[in-house]
Amino acid sequence: MNPHIIEIINAIHGIDWSLVIPQYFFFTGISAAAFLISALTYVFGDENYRPIAKLSLIVAFTVLVAAPLNLIADLGQQGRFYSLFYHTHATSPMSWGSFLLTTYPLLILLEGIFAFRAGFARKAQKASGGMKKLYTWLALGNDQVTAQTEKRDHKWSYLLGAIGIPFAIAVHGYTGYILGVVRARPLWHTPLMPITFLVSAMVSGIAFMLILTWLMVRDDQGRIPWKLIDRLAVLLGWTILTDLTIRLFWYSIGFFYSYGSYQDVIQFMFVDHFVDTVIVEMLIALVIPAIVMLIPALRRIRPLLILSALVTVAGVWLFRWNTVIGGQEIPKTGAGFYHYSPPLWGSKGVMEVVANWAFWIFLFILFTWFLPWRSNDEMEIETDVTEQSAILAEGGAQ
Amino acid sequence: MNSDRREFLKFIVGGAAVAASAAAVIPKQEATAAAPNDPSDSTHRWGMLIDLRKCIGCQACSVACSMENDVPLGYHRTIVSTYELDFGDTARRATLPRLCNHCENPPCVEVCPTQATYKRHDGIVVVDNEVCIGCGYCVQACPYDARFINPETHTADKCNFCVHRTEAGLLPACVETCVGGARIFGDLNDPNSEISRLLREHSTQVLKPEMGTDPRVFYIGLSEYLQAKVNGEPVPWTEEELQKELAQL
Ligand code: SF4
Ligand code: SF4
Numbered sequence: 314m315n316p317h318i319i320e321i322i323n324a325i326h327g328i329d330w331s332l333v334i335p336q337y338f339f340f341t342g343i344s345a346a347a348f349l350i351s352a353l354t355y356v357f358g359d360e361n362y363r364p365i366a367k368l369s370l371i372v373a374f375t376v377l378v379a380a381p382l383n384l385i386a387d388l389g390q391q392g393r394f395y396s397l398f399y400h401t402h403a404t405s406p407m408s409w410g411s412f413l414l415t416t417y418p419l420l421i422l423l424e425g426i427f428a429f430r431a432g433f434a435r436k437a438q439k440a441s442g443g444m445k446k447l448y449t450w451l452a453l454g455n456d457q458v459t460a461q462t463e464k465r466d467h468k469w470s471y472l473l474g475a476i477g478i479p480f481a482i483a484v485h486g487y488t489g490y491i492l493g494v495v496r497a498r499p500l501w502h503t504p505l506m507p508i509t510f511l512v513s514a515m516v517s518g519i520a521f522m523l524i525l526t527w528l529m530v531r532d533d534q535g536r537i538p539w540k541l542i543d544r545l546a547v548l549l550g551w552t553i554l555t556d557l558t559i560r561l562f563w564y565s566i567g568f569f570y571s572y573g574s575y576q577d578v579i580q581f582m583f584v585d586h587f588v589d590t591v592i593v594e595m596l597i598a599l600v601i602p603a604i605v606m607l608i609p610a611l612r613r614i615r616p617l618l619i620l621s622a623l624v625t626v627a628g629v630w631l632f633r634w635n636t637v638i639g640g641q642e643i644p645k646t647g648a649g650f651y652h653y654s655p656p657l658w659g660s661k662g663v664m665e666v667v668a669n670w671a672f673w674i675f676l677f678i679l680f681t682w683f684l685p686w687r688s689n690d691e692m693e694i695e696t697d698v699t700e701q702s703a704i705l706a707e708g709g710a711q
Numbered sequence: 712m713n714s715d716r717r718e719f720l721k722f723i724v725g726g727a728a729v730a731a732s733a734a735a736v737i738p739k740q741e742a743t744a745a746a747p748n749d750p751s752d753s754t755h756r757w758g759m760l761i762d763l764r765k766c767i768g769c770q771a772c773s774v775a776c777s778m779e780n781d782v783p784l785g786y787h788r789t790i791v792s793t794y795e796l797d798f799g800d801t802a803r804r805a806t807l808p809r810l811c812n813h814c815e816n817p818p819c820v821e822v823c824p825t826q827a828t829y830k831r832h833d834g835i836v837v838v839d840n841e842v843c844i845g846c847g848y849c850v851q852a853c854p855y856d857a858r859f860i861n862p863e864t865h866t867a868d869k870c871n872f873c874v875h876r877t878e879a880g881l882l883p884a885c886v887e888t889c890v891g892g893a894r895i896f897g898d899l900n901d902p903n904s905e906i907s908r909l910l911r912e913h914s915t916q917v918l919k920p921e922m923g924t925d926p927r928v929f930y931i932g933l934s935e936y937l938q939a940k941v942n943g944e945p946v947p948w949t950e951e952e953l954q955k956e957l958a959q960l
Contacts, residue, residue, distance in 0.1 A: 314798065315936045318943025322770075322793035324786075324809075326856045327950040329847040389845015389865035400825035400842055407824035407848050496818060496922060497854035573921065574940055646792070646809065646856045646918075649945030 320648045328641045328653045331661035333383035335633035336669055338488045339517065340380035342510065342629070345485035346518015348373040348421065348477060355428065355474035361544055364530050367428055367686035369522060373481070374421045375680055379673040381414050386665055406490040413487055417480040424473035425684075426451075427466045431458045432685025485514045492636065499574040500581070500640040505563045512556045516599075517629035519549045520622040527619055529681070539615075546618060549625065550606030553599050560595070581643050581650055582635075590635055598628020750878070751833035757872055758834070758899040758927040759886070760906050760915065761808050765893035768793050768806035772885035772894065779873060779884035785957045786859050788870040789885055794937065807937055808894065810885070811836060811857040811870040812918065812926030819849035819858060828867060834899075834927055835874055840866040854922045872896070899927065 347369040353359045354366035362369075385394045397411040430452050437448035437456035449456045489507030496502045523545040532538050568578045582590050602621040605611045612618050642651045656662040768791050776782065776789045789810035796805050813836050820828055820836065827843035830836045838849075843866035850858045850867060861868035873883035877896075881887070886896040897906035909915075909931070916933040917926040936942065 315942075316796040316798045318936065318941055319795040319797065320792070320941060320943055320946045321795055322768075322791065323946050324790045324792075324856065325946070325948075325950045325953060326850075326859065329850045329860060387847070389847070389860050389867075390843065393842075393844040396842065396844060397824055400827070402824050402826045404821040405824040405848065407822070407846060411824070491848075494822065495851050497852055577940060641851070644856070644940060644945075645854055646940055647945060648941040648943040652949065 318648065323647050325647065325651070326644065327651065328638060330637055330641065331387060331665075332634065332638065332655050332663065333386050333661070333665050333669070335630065335637045336666045337380050337383035337387075338485075338510070338633045338637065339630050340376045340383070340669075340673070341485045341488055342514025342633075343518045343521050344373045344377040344380065344417075345481040345511070346515045347376070347522060348481040349515070350518065350522055351428075352474045352478055352481075355424070355470045356478065361541065364532075364538060364541060365522060365526055367432075367684070368525060368529065368681070370421060370425050370428060371677065371680045371684060371686055372522065372525065374418060374425065375676040376673060377414070377418045377421070377484070378676060379669055382672070383665075383669055384410075386660070406487050406494060409483075409487055410491070413480065413484045417477070417484045420473055420477045420480055424470050424477060426453070427469040427473065429684055429686075430466050431463065434458045434462070436685055482511065486511050492640065497645055498640045498643070500578050500636065500643060503563055503567050505559060505567070509556070509559045509563060512552065512559055513629050513632055515552045516549065516556050517626050519545055519552055520602075520625040520629075523549060523622045524619065524626070530687075542618070543612060546606040546612050546622075549622070550603050553603040553606070553625070557595070557599055557603070577643055581639065585650060586635070586639065589631065590639075594628055594631045594635060598624050598631065602628075749829075749831045751831045751835070753832040754900065756834045756899040756927070757877065758813065758897065758906055758929070759810070759872070759883075760895040760897075760909055760929045760931065762893045762895065762909075763806065763930055763932040765891040766791065766806045766808060767891050767893075768804065769890055771888050771890050772808060775884040775888035776870070779876075782868070783861060783863050784960065785953060786861065786868070788868070792941075794941070794943070805934065805937060807930075807933070808885075809855065809857070809918075810928060811853075811872075812855055812924065812928040813872065815925035815927060816923060818852040818854065818922070818924060822848045822852040824848065831874075835872050835877075836869075837871050837874060838867045838869065840864050840868075843867050854919050854924060855926075 350362060351366045351369035351373065353362045385391050388394055397408065401411070402408045433448045433452035434456045435458060437445050437452055440448050445456075455462065486507045489510030492498070492501035492510075493503060493506030523542055526542055526545065527537060530538055530541070564582075568575050568582075602625045605617055605621040638653055642653055644651060658664050770791050773787060773790050777787070780788055782788050789808060792807040792809055794805040794807070796803050813830075813834055815834070817830060817836050820830055823829075824846060825842050825844055827840070828836065828838045828849050840861075845860055845865045845867065847860055847867070850860060853869075858867055858869040860866070873881070873885075876883060882896055883894075886894045895906050895909060897904040899907060899910075901907060910929060913931050915929040915931055916938065917929055918933070919939050920926075921939075
C-alpha cells in the first residue's frame with residue numbers, strides 16, 4: 314500500500330523561464346501568421362487580401378524584430394547571446410532558432426524590397442531633393458513603374474514569399490519544438506506541440522490582422538473594408554475549430570489515456586486551473602469567438618466581431634502563458650504544484666512585456682508611416698499597369 | 712578508514728599513478744573545462760550508490776557540498792529530501808539524497824544550445840560556465856531538478872561529483888562527510904570497486920527510470936512511490952516566502 318506522504322524537506326525549483334518567454338512565443342506566432350497572410354497574395358495570388366498584404370509583411374517583420382529581445386532578456390548571461398552563433402549544437406532546438414531568427418527576417422526584408430519598390434518609385438516621382446534620392450534608392454535606383462518592372466517585382470516577391478513560407482512555419486514551429494522535446498515536463502512533451510503552437514499562432518495572427526484591418530485599412534471611399542474583415546473572420550473561425558480539434562487530441566490521448574506524470578497534468582489543468590484554462594482560454598477565447606466568426610448574423614454585430622477578435626488574441630497569449638509557466642508550475646520531483654505570479658517591475662517582471670509591446674508599437678508606427686503600404690497608393694499603379702498592358706496588347710495585336 | 716576511501720587510495724597509489732601524474736602536468740582544471748579540454752578518458756566511469764538504509768537524513772552532505780562548492784544560499788547541488796510516510800497504523804521517515812545523476816543519456820546535454828554542458832569521457836556531466844549563456848534550457852530538461860541558474864555566476868550550476876577533488880584522487884565532499892557511510896562513490900568500469908561489487912550484490916533502483924536517462928546514481932532501498940514526482944502534501948512554504956526569509960539573513 315502506498316503511504317500518505319508528507320514532504321518535510323525539499324528544494325523548491327521555481328519558474329526559470331519567466332513571462333517574456335510566452336511573449337516571445339506569442340510574437341513569433343503573430344509574425345508567422347502575418348507572413349502567411351501576405352503570402353496569400355504574393356504567392357497564391359489571392360487578390361482579396363491584397364489591401365493588407367503589405368501591412369502583413371510589415372507586421373511580420375516588426376514583430377520579429379521585437380520578439381528576440383525577450384529571449385535575450387531572459388538569459389542569465391545576456392552579454393553572451395551572440396555566442397549562440399558560433400557555439401552551436403545540432404540537437405538543441407534553441408540553437409536552430411538562432412539561425413531561423415536571422416534568416417527569416419532577412420527574407421522578409423528582401424521580399425519587402427520588391428513588394429514596396431513600386432510604391433517608392435511613385436513616391437520618388439513626387440518628391441524632390443534628398444527625399445527623392447532616398448526614395449529612388451529604395452526603389453532600387455529606378456523611379457519608373459512599368460509593366461516590365463512590375464513583372465520583375467512580382468516575380469521576386471513571389472519567389473521570396475514562396476521561400477519564406479517554410480521559414481515562417483519553422484520560425485514559430487521551432488518554438489513548439491523547444492517545449493516539445495522536454496520530456497521532463499509532462500505538459501510540454503508532446504509531438505503535437507509544434508502543430509498546436511502553429512495553429513494557435515494562426516488564430517492569434519489572423520485575429521490580430523483583423524483588428525489592424527479594422528483600425529487602419531480603408532477602401533477608396535474611406536470606409537472600413539467589412540468584406541475583407543468578414544473574409545478574415547471566417548478564416549479565423551475555421552482556424553479556431555482546427556485549433557480546438559488538435560487540443561482535443563492532445564488532451565484526450567496525452568493526458569487521459571496516459572500514465573504516471575502525465576496524470577498530474579489533469580489535476581493541474583482541469584481541476585486547479587479550471588477557470589483559466591477551460592473557461593477563459595478555451596470557452597471564452599476560442600469556442601465563443603468561433604461561433605461569432607462563423608455565424609453571419611452574429612458576425613454582423615460589428616462590435617461583437619471586433620471584441621471577439623480581441624479576446625481571441627488575448628486568449629492565445631494566455632495559452633502561451635498557461636503552457637510555458639503552467640508547465641513549470643508542475644514540479645518534477647516535489648509534491649503538489651507551485652504557484653507563480655510575476656513581479657511588476659524588474660527583470661522577469663510584467664513591465665518587461667509591456668516594454669516589448671511598446672517597442673513593437675513604436676516600430677510599427679515608424680514602418681507604417683514611412684512605407685507605402687496602402688493599396689490606395691497602388692490603385693493608380695494598377696491602372697497604369699492595366700493601361701500599359703492594354704497598350705502592349707494592342708501593340709501585340711497590330 | 713572506511714572501505715570506499717581505502718579503495719580510492721589504492722586506486723591512486725596503484726594503477727592510476729598515470730592519472731595522478733597527468734593531473735600534475737595539466738594545470739589544475741576548473742570543474743568547467745571546455746569540451747576539447749576534457750582531461751578525462753573513458754578508463755573510468757564514475758558513479759554513486761546511495762544506500763538509503765544507512766542514510767539518517769542529517770544533511771551533512773548538503774552542507775559539505777555547499778561549503779566545498781560555494782553554492783549560494785537557497786540553492787542546492789545536493790539535498791536530502793525528507794518525507795513523513797503515513798501508513799495508517801504506522802508512520803516513518805524516508806530520506807532521499809538527490810543530486811545530479813550523471814546520466815548516461817543526459818537530456819540536459821542534448822538541449823544545451825552552446826554545448827556548455829557536456830558529458831566528459833569519464834561520465835561526469837559538467838557545465839563550462841564561461842560558455843554557458845544562462846538560457847536555462849538544461850534546467851528545464853533535467854527530469855531530476857538537479858540544476859539551477861546560479862544567481863551569482865548567472866550560469867547553470869549543479870553537482871559535478873566534485874570533479875576538482877576526484878581528479879586529485881579525493882572523494883566528493885558529500886561522500887567524504889557522510890556520517891552513515893550511505894554514499895559510495897567509485898569506478899563503475901572497475902569490476903573490483905566497492906560500488907561495482909555492491910551493484911552486483913544488491914538490487915538497486917534509480918530515479919525516474921522511465922525517462923530513459925540511464926542514471927549513474929543508484930539507490931538501495933528506494934521505494935517506488937518516491938521514484939518520480941512525489942504524490943503527497945508539499946512542503947508548507949513557497950518560493951517567495953523562502954526568498955523573503957533569505958533576504959532577511
Ligand atoms: S541528472 Fe539532470 S543534470 Fe544530471 S546529467 Fe541527468 S539530466 Fe543532466
Ligand atoms: S543554461 Fe548554460 S548549460 Fe544550460 S542549456 Fe543554457 S547554455 Fe547550456
